[in-house]
Amino acid sequence: xxLLKRLVLDVLKPHQxxxxxxxxxxxxxxxxxxxxxxxxxxxxxxxxxxxVIEGNDIDFEAxxxxxxxxxxxxxxxxxxxxxxxxxxx
Amino acid sequence: xxPFRQIKFLLRxxxxxxxxxxxxxxxxxxxxxxxxxxxxxxxxxxxxNPSVIVNACMGAAIALGVSxxxxxxxxxxxxxxxxxxxxxxxxxxxxxxxxxxxxxxWVPLFVALVNGLAPLLISLLIIMPLWLSxxxxxxxxxxxxxxxxxxxxxxxxxxxxxGRISNISWLRSGAQTLVIALLTMLLIYLxxxx
Numbered sequence: 677x678x679l680l681k682r683l684v685l686d687v688l689k690p691h692q693x694x695x696x697x698x699x700x701x702x703x704x705x706x707x708x709x710x711x712x713x714x715x716x717x718x719x720x721x722x723x724x725x726x727x728v729i730e731g732n733d734i735d736f737e738a739x740x741x742x743x744x745x746x747x748x749x750x751x752x753x754x755x756x757x758x759x760x761x762x763x764x765x
Numbered sequence: 766x767x768p769f770r771q772i773k774f775l776l777r778x779x780x781x782x783x784x785x786x787x788x789x790x791x792x793x794x795x796x797x798x799x800x801x802x803x804x805x806x807x808x809x810x811x812x813x814n815p816s817v818i819v820n821a822c823m824g825a826a827i828a829l830g831v832s833x834x835x836x837x838x839x840x841x842x843x844x845x846x847x848x849x850x851x852x853x854x855x856x857x858x859x860x861x862x863x864x865x866x867x868x869x870x871w872v873p874l875f876v877a878l879v880n881g882l883a884p885l886l887i888s889l890l891i892i893m894p895l896w897l898s899x900x901x902x903x904x905x906x907x908x909x910x911x912x913x914x915x916x917x918x919x920x921x922x923x924x925x926x927x928g929r930i931s932n933i934s935w936l937r938s939g940a941q942t943l944v945i946a947l948l949t950m951l952l953i954y955l956x957x958x959x
Contacts, residue, residue, distance in 0.1 A: 692778040721855035747863035749856055
């Protein structure tokens, strides 16, 4: 079984919800998520952000749903870190 | 609790808290001054049956409430739709499953309720002594004086509220709206009374 441990995403989002609210909602998806949000570029209506998400077993679909629900648009998955776990005896 | 938090979230992301607050004050002020005007009209006229005054005030209060809800809903929904369209163009994506699309449905409704309920509730408070008197409750002062007192007090309180949110002296702001109420009463007395 492979567990998703780390993701780096490139996301376009509106100015609202702001970076703090956006990252808080993403962190609430899992119980041990560590989120780092970096604003890369700011335009008139939107901002491009880089999200670094770390966790023991990241649920990518749930994260994607939260990003969509907050009017964000996932542009690319830039880094993926997956650890394999030995199958239970 | 969750729907309340969700509405707060939607108001925050669409930055419409200020609009709802402004609607509350503007239309609340409208409601209070309208009631004051009608009651002053009855005060300077031949004594009328209390039920006539209550019905006239209720009619105006309901009309203000319906007008507030419908006008704000139509205009605010158009504004929200336009804002969503602009955001979709900027994002180059469909946002129909997003919080901003949800805001198009719920924010106009909330703002419309604020806009309609503010004058309606304020009017009902002002009419209360007249209604109580009409229902047979004995008041310590004339119900028409009590209604005028409540109207003037609520107008002062709306001024205080404005002062608090704009961080200026609440007393000065309250006094300003109080002067407007007294001036309105004077104009009615001078022109309608003549």
